Amino acid sequence: MNRAPAPSPATAGRVIQPRAVDIPPERVALVDLLDRVLAGGVVISGDITLSIADVDLVTVSLRALVASISALAAPDSAPGSAGSAPGAAGSAPGAADRPPEPGRREP
Amino acid sequence: MAADEGRGVWLYAVADRIAAPGVGLIPQVFRGLAGVGGEPVRGVEAAGLTAVVGGVDLAEFGEAALRRNLEDPAWLEETARAHHRVIDAAAALGSLLPARLATVYSSEASMAAALARRREDFRAALERVRARREWGVKAYVALPAEPGPAGASGPAGASGPAGAARSGAAYLRRRRDQLSARRELRHGAIASAQAVHSRLSRYAVETRLHPPQSAQLTGKRAQMLLNAAYLLDGSREGDFASTVATLATEHPGIRLELTGPWPPYSFAAAEAEGQ
Numbered sequence: 372m373n374r375a376p377a378p379s380p381a382t383a384g385r386v387i388q389p390r391a392v393d394i395p396p397e398r399v400a401l402v403d404l405l406d407r408v409l410a411g412g413v414v415i416s417g418d419i420t421l422s423i424a425d426v427d428l429v430t431v432s433l434r435a436l437v438a439s440i441s442a443l444a445a446p447d448s449a450p451g452s453a454g455s456a457p458g459a460a461g462s463a464p465g466a467a468d469r470p471p472e473p474g475r476r477e478p
Numbered sequence: 479m480a481a482d483e484g485r486g487v488w489l490y491a492v493a494d495r496i497a498a499p500g501v502g503l504i505p506q507v508f509r510g511l512a513g514v515g516g517e518p519v520r521g522v523e524a525a526g527l528t529a530v531v532g533g534v535d536l537a538e539f540g541e542a543a544l545r546r547n548l549e550d551p552a553w554l555e556e557t558a559r560a561h562h563r564v565i566d567a568a569a570a571l572g573s574l575l576p577a578r579l580a581t582v583y584s585s586e587a588s589m590a591a592a593l594a595r596r597r598e599d600f601r602a603a604l605e606r607v608r609a610r611r612e613w614g615v616k617a618y619v620a621l622p623a624e625p626g627p628a629g630a631s632g633p634a635g636a637s638g639p640a641g642a643a644r645s646g647a648a649y650l651r652r653r654r655d656q657l658s659a660r661r662e663l664r665h666g667a668i669a670s671a672q673a674v675h676s677r678l679s680r681y682a683v684e685t686r687l688h689p690p691q692s693a694q695l696t697g698k699r700a701q702m703l704l705n706a707a708y709l710l711d712g713s714r715e716g717d718f719a720s721t722v723a724t725l726a727t728e729h730p731g732i733r734l735e736l737t738g739p740w741p742p743y744s745f746a747a748a749e750a751e752g753q
Contacts, residue, residue: 407743
């Protein structure tokens with residue numbers, strides 16, 4: 372199981388050169404993938420489509436994910452983010468603690 | 479269509495029609511590929527399109543089971559990765575629209591009907607993403623820890639009232655300076671993130687801003703300011719990547735991360751949604 376990205380205080384704050392890498396599908400960061408598969412993708416309804424387009428459900432499952440990651444992380448690994456909600460599917464993550472968005476969601 | 483009550487159809491993606499109509503479509507890329515639930519993957523011709531699908535057991539992937547399972551982080555991760563693995567492989571076949579995670583039908587017939595209703599939407603969307611890939615850019619700022627509240631660690635017990643007043647004033651001044659330095663760092667970083675997004679947007683045919691990921695999810699101490707997706711023509715990818723590298727040196731106050739290429743997850747929904 373490889374569910375939690377390890378905290379990396381050693382690299383935080385350092386400017387690293389971005390690398391364009393062809394990441395094997397097994398290796399992509401789970402959070403980046405969840406941004407896309409839960410809030411992206413085409414939503415197709417059918418007579419019995421079981422879709423999680425339902426934001427509440429996504430939020431609930433991401434909360435569970437956050438809880439499991441938080442349990443693994445050191446207690447002081449996320450200062451200032453206590454109480455911030457997970458961000459997905461158009462919910463407003465940690466609105467109180469969040470800077471203004473650098474731009475708006477485009478049409 | 480009650481052939482198998484316990485089985486459902488998991489939709490991975492809607493793609494161009496693969497040649498050889500009517501044949502059971504199992505392109506080479508799907509051979510040996512384990513999809514969601516460990517199931518094999520196949521292409522199904524529907525409404526003049528190819529639906530990339532797999533069978534799933536409704537005991538695990540039916541509505542009630544999904545609601546329960548989606549709250550299990552290990553299950554969610556395994557399922558999301560399997561969904562992605564198939565879409566990533568299928569993207570090699572041509573233009574494709576990834577389906578939102580957990581789109582399940584009772585039968586191929588009901589799925590085909592759902593696709594047929596919006597065939598023109600899908601055709602247009604497939605043209606929109608053709609020969610284009612998605613890239614992600616995230617910007618972070620690492621702020622110093624917020625200074626503690628005034629009085630929490632005040633200059634108690636300084637030598638005499640005069641000394642206390644002097645060092646008290648010094649303490650308050652220092653604290654004020656720390657706070658304003660932190661605020662400036664943050665404002666500068668936000669301006670940088672805006673500049674980065676605006677510059678990178680010039681390369682993209684479409685952009686989409688995802689909500690910044692919380693530090694709890696990323697496991698990073700730094701705060702995310704930008705979580706953007708860009709849909710790029712193949713010919714622009716090289717310039718885009720080198721511009722990201724340039725921007726990283728031009729804006730030392732933030733750290734940039736480039737991810738991709740991704741199948742066009744963030745751009746599949748735009749016109750098809752809300753119907």
